[in-house]
Amino acid sequence: MESNVLVVDDSAAIRKILQRVLRQTGMAINTIHEAGDGQEALVVLGAQKVDLVLSDINMPKMDGLQLLASMKASADWRQIPVVMITTEGGETKVSEAVKLGAAGYVRKPFTADQIKEKLAGILEAALPL
Amino acid sequence: MNLNEIIVKSLTESTLQVFSTMLGVEIARGESVVETSMPEANEGVVSFIGVAGSWAGTGSVSCSPAMACKICAAMLMCEAPAVNEEVLDTVAELTNMIIGSVKTELEQTLGPLGLSIPTVVYGRNFKTKSAGNTDWVVVRFQWDGEPLIVKLCLEPKEQAKHVMFHTSATESCALDV
Numbered sequence: 001m002e003s004n005v006l007v008v009d010d011s012a013a014i015r016k017i018l019q020r021v022l023r024q025t026g027m028a029i030n031t032i033h034e035a036g037d038g039q040e041a042l043v044v045l046g047a048q049k050v051d052l053v054l055s056d057i058n059m060p061k062m063d064g065l066q067l068l069a070s071m072k073a074s075a076d077w078r079q080i081p082v083v084m085i086t087t088e089g090g091e092t093k094v095s096e097a098v099k100l101g102a103a104g105y106v107r108k109p110f111t112a113d114q115i116k117e118k119l120a121g122i123l124e125a126a127l128p129l
Numbered sequence: 130m131n132l133n134e135i136i137v138k139s140l141t142e143s144t145l146q147v148f149s150t151m152l153g154v155e156i157a158r159g160e161s162v163v164e165t166s167m168p169e170a171n172e173g174v175v176s177f178i179g180v181a182g183s184w185a186g187t188g189s190v191s192c193s194p195a196m197a198c199k200i201c202a203a204m205l206m207c208e209a210p211a212v213n214e215e216v217l218d219t220v221a222e223l224t225n226m227i228i229g230s231v232k233t234e235l236e237q238t239l240g241p242l243g244l245s246i247p248t249v250v251y252g253r254n255f256k257t258k259s260a261g262n263t264d265w266v267v268v269r270f271q272w273d274g275e276p277l278i279v280k281l282c283l284e285p286k287e288q289a290k291h292v293m294f295h296t297s298a299t300e301s302c303a304l305d306v
Contacts, residue, residue, distance in 0.1 A: 010246070013219040016205050017151070058225075060246055087229020092241050108226045109150035 002030035003051035003123050008041040008067065009085070010059040014108075018054060018085070018115075025116035027123060038062025042070060045077055051126050052119065057086040057093055065096055072101045081122045085110070132283075135238060136231070136266045137161045140279050143230035144270060147223060152203040156277065159269035164280070172253045173197070174212065176224040179245035180232060186283035187259050188228030190220065194251070196275040212251055221247040227279060235283075 007018045015034045022029055033048055035041035037059045044050065053071070057064040064084055071077040081103035086093065094105055103122050106114055130138075141158055148156045175191040192200070194212045201209040201219040209216050224247045232242050250257075259265075263284040270277045 011218055011222040011225070012215065013201070013205055013222045016207075020206065058244060058246065087226055087232070087244065108229065109147045111150055 002028045003126070004031045004033065004049055005029055005123075006033045006035060006041060006044055006048070006050045006053045006055075008035045008038065008053060008055035008059070008064065010036050010056065012036075014056065014085075021110075021112045021115050022054075022119075024112045025119070027116065027120060038064065038067030038070070041067050045071070045080075050080055052123050053080055053082045054085055054119075055082060057084055057097065065093065065100060068097060068100045068102055079126075081126050083118060083122060132238070133163060133266050135235070136281055136283070137268055139231045139234040140227070140266065140268045140281060143227045143234070144268070144277075144279050146230065147226045148272075151223075151226065152200065154203060154272065156270045156272040159271055159276070161266070161268040164265040164267050171250075171255050171257060174217065174220050174249065174251050175255075175257060176220045176247050176249045177257075178224050178228045178247040180228070180242055180281075180283060181245070182240060182242035184235075184239045184242065184283050184285050186263060186281060188224065188231065189257070189265075189280040190224040190227060190277065191280075192220070192277045193275060196272065196277060197251075199272070199275070217249045217251060221249045224249075228281065231281060239283075 005022060007015050009015050019032050022032055033044050033050065035044050039062045055064040055067055068082050071080060071082060084097045084102050084105040085108060086105060087108045097105060104118050106118050148154050171191060173191060173193045174197040175189060178188045180186050180188060197212055197216050197220050198209040200223060201216040204219050229244060232244055236242055259282050263282040265280045265282045267278060267280045
């Protein structure tokens, strides 16, 4: 079964790179939706079927942690796994994300293999049998 | 190793790693210096990102317009014939990744730090100056003969200065001021 992924990053460059990297992984991905911040992501989540969210932490308007908290507070979205992609290697924000319910995190800079390694199991578990 | 040496090492390793991982290229490291005088006039693309916490400052990446296009083309695997929004966005993200990695490294010594959203400037004959009085630690790189300059200035806030003053004799990382 193919999945739908939502990529959330204020950098159009990173969204473009993630589109390419996700296709390179060879994972069964149908559609890759994009959003420039947490607010836009919530709009996409309300309109599209999304199986996994890949989100930056540092973003204007609504950051990745606020997006994660909003999703976990929603009965409709709390089951969707969220993987944080961030330059924040420090404990503070990463542990905050894990505490809020993030399924995992990937540090920038990243390779296609690192993305695949992190997402493959999470995506498989998230899809209905 | 003093703080400036740690910053030089971290700027160098982070820049080489980001270019290698995200662009698939190995760039050459040039000299590293500490800029104590007024920075020279800039031309081209300059990206800034703020660092905040018990220590605060600014990280910066600057290069020529041609180099910025080349970075964009390699990172996004697309044509980038002139500086446009996509090129500026790519340089901003490059800065975010380089200074983000440096921030993570420095947190082991300086405690938790935060990063701002990057700002990019493109133009000619402009000067840049941090509102603080701190020197910039500068590391130069070259990619096919084109220069890329990565800088960081960082100074302790009052509370951190106080702590450093009382503990510098036993710290392995004192700031050279």
